[in-house]
Amino acid sequence: MTAFVLSTAAAQADISISFFDKRIYVPGSEVLVKVTIRNQTPAAWRFKLADDKRLSVGFDVRSLSNRLLEPSDAWKRAMSSNVPAFYREVSIQPGEEYSFVTNLSDYTALDEPGAFIVVCTLYPELSGRADPGLALRSNALSLSVRPGAPTPSVAESFRSGIAEILKAERIGPDEVVSRTVTARQKGRWNEFFLYLDVERLLKANADKSRSYDRESDDGRRRMLTAYKADLMASLVDTDIVVIPSSFEIVETRYGTSYGTVVVMQKFDYDGFKMLKEYTYELERRDDIWYIVAYTVRNKGTE
Missing domain, CATH: 2.60.40.2360 (Intracellular proteinase inhibitor BsuPI)
Known part of the structure; x- marks a missing residue:
């Protein structure tokens, strides 16, 4: 039965x-x-x-x-x-x-x-x-x-419809965060992912981290690709992909290899705005700052 x-x-x-x-x-x-x-x-x-x-x-x-x-x-x-x-x-x-x-x-x-x-x-x-x-x-x-060769599987990102290759630049952590949030506002996914350490974000989930560590190199690439696709579809870690109506960097602190950037972001709702404080953690590798983690605190409405 x-x-x-x-x-x-x-x-x-x-x-x-x-x-x-x-x-x-x-x-x-x-x-x-x-x-x-x-x-x-x-x-x-x-x-x-x-x-x-x-x-x-x-x-x-x-x-x-x-x-x-x-x-x-x-x-x-x-x-x-x-x-x-x-x-x-x-x-x-x-x-x-x-x-x-x-x-x-x-x-x-x-x-x-x-x-x-x-x-x-x-x-x-x-x-x-x-x-x-x-x-x-x-x-x-x-x-x-169609017949042809696949696009190169490289770390660089490409602008949609343009042959220009995007490469991470030697800019400060506050500029990294500003560019990342702005890219999300404008729907520029390649630029959004440019300074994100996707592997670190994925491994913040304990279950995914265990699965990732057991995978081969091919399996890990597959997991990272799927994770990025889930981010784009707002299926995971929605706080980092939700689009703010405006944002303001309120504090930046950093040393030689680690930094934090605090950002106040506003989100439009029917009749009010939701305020959230984002704290982005960044690490510097080869003189490039990458976002490796973030936390979010609700700060009320206006």
Whole structure:
């Protein structure tokens, strides 16, 4: 009876996929996909979401002639690993939804040009650990991979639509913070990430830090890419990506290798402004200041 009830709930839940930050794809490109689970049931719907998303979802990628593409090497390593699966249980209330972003290239070898159909499957009890009849299948996406070479995987960031390479400059910590917040206000993600130590921010979460430390170099790069995508989608650490209507640097303190910058930020709401005090921690490496942590204090309204 329990299995029947679960199956019914699963069948009523809905999973959909869409491209996140869609662009021109070539063999070897990252293909970021946003996965959204909507609760269409009258009760809370629960599923297990693994730290390694490949244990929670799978992707079926086929050519127009119905040829199934091979799994990626990263997927093969993950599936053959004996490392325990760490996960959390996500509860979605009726009428609500939950989304996350993942890289299709971590599942499927996208090493050839062509037109493909992409379908995602969600395993509520993790892959290979429950009745496959409980799995949810998504809508189909059309993916076009053009001939060409992938963009270089380098530390530099690029302005959208411009060939100019952004490089971190030797500026003070207060200017680093000012540029970072301004970039977020203007929606310039590449500039926003330029002075952020994304690895340190990710490892501030104890569970993610443990998972990160166990990963290979490829796995760590994958986790950092997914974390940046989650930041852009406001799925994690929303305090650092929320957009203020205005801000003012009120204090800057720094020595040879460590500094703090205190910023008062204002956020517009209907009829009032919320005031929050941000304290950014920065470290200097190779004469460049990077934001490594932050704290937020509510300071009332005006």
